[in-house]
Amino acid sequence: MSGRSFPLFDIAQMILQKPERHMVKFEVQNKPDGQPIQPMFLCAIDDTLWLSESEAIAHVMDKHFGLFYQAEKSPTEPPKGVYTFVAQCGISGVILGPPNYHDYQNQLRRLHAERFSRMPFEGFKARVKIVKDEAVVKKWVEDQSFKTEYICLNLPEPLKLASREDVDKHFREVHMPNIIKSVPKHILTGPAARNLASPGLSRVVRAAWEDQRRFPLQLATILSQQFASHGLQFFKVNKTLTHVSVARPHYLDMDVTPVSPQVRQIVDWINHTPKGTRRGLVAALAPAPKPAPAPAPAPAVEGAPAAEAAPAPAVEPSSTPEQDSILRDLHWLIHEGHVIEFANGVLEAAKKPLPKPPPKPRPEAPARPAAPAAPTAPAPEAAAVAASAPAETPVAEASAPAPAAEVPAASAPAAVAPPGEAPAAAAVTAPTGETPAGA
Numbered sequence: 001m002s003g004r005s006f007p008l009f010d011i012a013q014m015i016l017q018k019p020e021r022h023m024v025k026f027e028v029q030n031k032p033d034g035q036p037i038q039p040m041f042l043c044a045i046d047d048t049l050w051l052s053e054s055e056a057i058a059h060v061m062d063k064h065f066g067l068f069y070q071a072e073k074s075p076t077e078p079p080k081g082v083y084t085f086v087a088q089c090g091i092s093g094v095i096l097g098p099p100n101y102h103d104y105q106n107q108l109r110r111l112h113a114e115r116f117s118r119m120p121f122e123g124f125k126a127r128v129k130i131v132k133d134e135a136v137v138k139k140w141v142e143d144q145s146f147k148t149e150y151i152c153l154n155l156p157e158p159l160k161l162a163s164r165e166d167v168d169k170h171f172r173e174v175h176m177p178n179i180i181k182s183v184p185k186h187i188l189t190g191p192a193a194r195n196l197a198s199p200g201l202s203r204v205v206r207a208a209w210e211d212q213r214r215f216p217l218q219l220a221t222i223l224s225q226q227f228a229s230h231g232l233q234f235f236k237v238n239k240t241l242t243h244v245s246v247a248r249p250h251y252l253d254m255d256v257t258p259v260s261p262q263v264r265q266i267v268d269w270i271n272h273t274p275k276g277t278r279r280g281l282v283a284a285l286a287p288a289p290k291p292a293p294a295p296a297p298a299p300a301v302e303g304a305p306a307a308e309a310a311p312a313p314a315v316e317p318s319s320t321p322e323q324d325s326i327l328r329d330l331h332w333l334i335h336e337g338h339v340i341e342f343a344n345g346v347l348e349a350a351k352k353p354l355p356k357p358p359p360k361p362r363p364e365a366p367a368r369p370a371a372p373a374a375p376t377a378p379a380p381e382a383a384a385v386a387a388s389a390p391a392e393t394p395v396a397e398a399s400a401p402a403p404a405a406e407v408p409a410a411s412a413p414a415a416v417a418p419p420g421e422a423p424a425a426a427a428v429t430a431p432t433g434e435t436p437a438g439a
Helices: 008-016 053-063 104-115 121-126 134-144 164-174 190-194 199-214 217-229 261-272 278-285 321-335 380-388
Strands: 023-027 041-043 048-050 069-075 086-089 095-097 128-131 146-152 180-182 185-189 233-237 241-245 339-341 347-349
Touching (some): 008 217, 023 190, 086 104, 146 164, 217 241, 261 278, 261 347
Antiparallel strands (some): 041 180
């Protein structure tokens, strides 16, 4: 609406500044045989992306476990024997039990699969520590005095599972086909793409964002397509920076095109005022009238009650009809492309296009020399006259020598070939025009 011209790449940088201003599109690349190089999986519950099914399943069982299963504890016989120490996870603090307990290895692998599957198992196992604190040992014994069973929800028939391994197996068989699916492409909002829990995809998003921050060519290309669909135009400033505006620069030849005196004043002021702005133009051509001085207060009369001093009304500045007329003409000049108003407010008139250089004449091929004519026998009468002429009479020249053929000024001198070699033919190539870089 304002008609200002903005640098296209500056708009792209502005959009990249905040995640809510853009979206991120993920696509899977395929091998020559059509198989994906790296598959991508979508969790339909919260619209999150993952690089493997195991990652997606671990996410669902951690964040949305209550949608499918309900844990139920019931008392059972505590473990027999005397235990003086237990193993405890050094990362999460979960008590795994004594290393010689029959369920220790299952507990260790289950904790690794549920919470630390991205960490190598040997590295996770090295973080397990042995604790000899009586309170910690007593807590583990109390936890083992209860057994946990899992009730399946949202099923036509009630089902109870005895262990977490059974829960994982049941989820893969019943719920996973409807919840987790492999997708070839997916679009996420900027904030959702920044908060991806998959470390591999998070690195991909970060690398793509940093690449566009350095040179946002991909985003600028998409922006140019969207701007063009709205009828906006593109042009280059100083043959380098691509700008987008309502109109391309179009020189206004006021010697040929009849314009009003006010339009002529506007264009002349812009041409003679480097880095002039809209405010400066209005102030120069239609300055605002000076406010009238405030009236002096009336003198007080003796004996009269003192009147309360009322504050003077604030005078709001308003544009004059002359200023409105200048702004209307400036609006017309900008939307016609005769004047450019940049994003920083600087006004600049469209420059007169340079005359096109005349086309270069193509060099003419040298004319082939004419073949010498075959000598003809003189007529009998001429031969007799020549034979009867006295010897001391000088013989007059029959014809003047032929002048040398003129070489056109545009043709280059012929190259002299070395003895025994034929002269090489010169290849004439048309000058290639410079192709401007695309937005």
